Amino acid sequence: MKYSFDEKVDRIGSNCLKWDLINRTYNDSEIIPLWVADMDFKVPEEIGDAIRKRLEHPIFGYSLTPPSYYKAAINWFDKRFQWKVEKEWMKFAPGVVPGLKTIVAAYTKPGDEIIIQTPVYHPFYSIIKNNGCQVVENTLTCKDGRYEMDFDNLEKIITKKTKMIILCSPHNPVGRVWTVEELKMVGEICIKNNVLVVVDEIHADIVYKPNIHTVFASINEEFANNSIICTAPNKTFNIAGFKTANIIIKNEKLRNQYILQMEKDCIEGATTLGAVAQEAAYTSGEEWYQGLMEYLAGNIDFTLEFFDKRIPKIKIRKPEGTYLLWLDCSGLNMKPEELSNFFLKKCKVWLNDGSMFGHDGAMFQRMNIGTSRVVLQEALERIEREVNKL
Numbered sequence: 588m589k590y591s592f593d594e595k596v597d598r599i600g601s602n603c604l605k606w607d608l609i610n611r612t613y614n615d616s617e618i619i620p621l622w623v624a625d626m627d628f629k630v631p632e633e634i635g636d637a638i639r640k641r642l643e644h645p646i647f648g649y650s651l652t653p654p655s656y657y658k659a660a661i662n663w664f665d666k667r668f669q670w671k672v673e674k675e676w677m678k679f680a681p682g683v684v685p686g687l688k689t690i691v692a693a694y695t696k697p698g699d700e701i702i703i704q705t706p707v708y709h710p711f712y713s714i715i716k717n718n719g720c721q722v723v724e725n726t727l728t729c730k731d732g733r734y735e736m737d738f739d740n741l742e743k744i745i746t747k748k749t750k751m752i753i754l755c756s757p758h759n760p761v762g763r764v765w766t767v768e769e770l771k772m773v774g775e776i777c778i779k780n781n782v783l784v785v786v787d788e789i790h791a792d793i794v795y796k797p798n799i800h801t802v803f804a805s806i807n808e809e810f811a812n813n814s815i816i817c818t819a820p821n822k823t824f825n826i827a828g829f830k831t832a833n834i835i836i837k838n839e840k841l842r843n844q845y846i847l848q849m850e851k852d853c854i855e856g857a858t859t860l861g862a863v864a865q866e867a868a869y870t871s872g873e874e875w876y877q878g879l880m881e882y883l884a885g886n887i888d889f890t891l892e893f894f895d896k897r898i899p900k901i902k903i904r905k906p907e908g909t910y911l912l913w914l915d916c917s918g919l920n921m922k923p924e925e926l927s928n929f930f931l932k933k934c935k936v937w938l939n940d941g942s943m944f945g946h947d948g949a950m951f952q953r954m955n956i957g958t959s960r961v962v963l964q965e966a967l968e969r970i971e972r973e974v975n976k977l
């Protein structure tokens with residue numbers, strides 16, 4: 588194996604949000620950050636090589652996006668998901684979150700209702716509200732730690748004002764990889780009720796066997812024509828800093844509405860280096876990616892076993908996808924507001940408060956296991972020590 592994910596890479600001093608914000612916020616360099624969703628692994632060498640090659644040219648004016656950029660992504664989607672995409676369907680966004688903002692603005696007007704399935708990635712709430720729309724929650728049901736969509740409730744909450752549902756697939760923070768059957772159920776309800784399906788598939792590549800990610804738009808023509816798929820290499824290859832995402836819209840009428848909104852939002856194409864990074868990732872990143880998946884799966888098994896044997900008061904269901912664990916901390920018998928202090932100040936491990944993802948997440952913390960095993964082990968031992976003192 589050419590890559591060692593075991594190497595502990597020091598990110599401090601690289602203006603890294605995850606590690607450098609610790610000192611700027613808490614002035615405590617002991618804290619281990621396992622919060623924001625990026626990983627502590629070096630990216631594939633081929634990405635660095637491609638960027639270095641581009642740097643040999645000393646001018647960085649406005650760029651065109653080359654055909655090879657599209658080809659690389661189209662090949663990746665086909666190989667990974669058997670999803671056939673045409674170049675014309677691929678539109679740019681400077682990140683999935685900005686893309687979602689443009690999408691909401693393009694297809695809704697203030698006062699419209701947008702459904703999200705909670706607990707869910709927190710910017711979904713703010714994007715909807717900041718566009719003047721109303722958040723309507725279809726709370727996920729939870730059986731033995733496994734979350735499911737509530738289809739009966741979904742049908743009930745749709746009104747004439749409901750214009751859109753935003754799906755998170757795979758789902759951050761609960762780690763579900765939705766099955767084809769589940770996606771079909773939600774897709775059919777939306778077609779029947781004229782609701783546009785926007786699918787954030789940024790975690791699509793981070794899926795553990797035997798689970799399989801199905802691209803919503805690949806299920807059938809009707810779904811392809813009633814959906815917008817948001818993808819990016821950002822999570823997969825740890826290149827979120829390049830701010831490059833792909834918004835894929837098969838339906839020409841919907842695509843033109845997005846293009847119009849892009850103009851209003853002054854969004855053009857990928858940055859010079861963002862385009863280079865994405866193309867290199869999708870062209871040459873396969874071997875690194877396979878190694879990553881093996882390492883992440885090992886981290887998940889390691890962490891789950893640790894909690895099970897040594898910190899059984901905290902319960903976790905094995906995630907089907909994402910490198911994020913959803914920790915049920917109700918067994919600690921703390922008030923929700925005490926949880927974050929406990930992890931941050933006592934354990935000195937920085938997690939995300941579950942309440943960020945919705946009121947039903949109050950007794951949870953989200954843990955990012957995308958780091959070297961030594962860092963993970965140290966964080967887990969700290970949590971164990973403090974839980975034992977309770």
Ligand SMILES: Cc1ncc(COP(=O)(O)O)c(C=O)c1O
Nearest residue numbers: 624682683684708759789821827
């Ligand atoms: C579901 C989901 N969507 C989008 C993003 C952020 O995407 P981007 O950095 O491309 O805006 C994240 C990051 O954690 C995420 O988990």
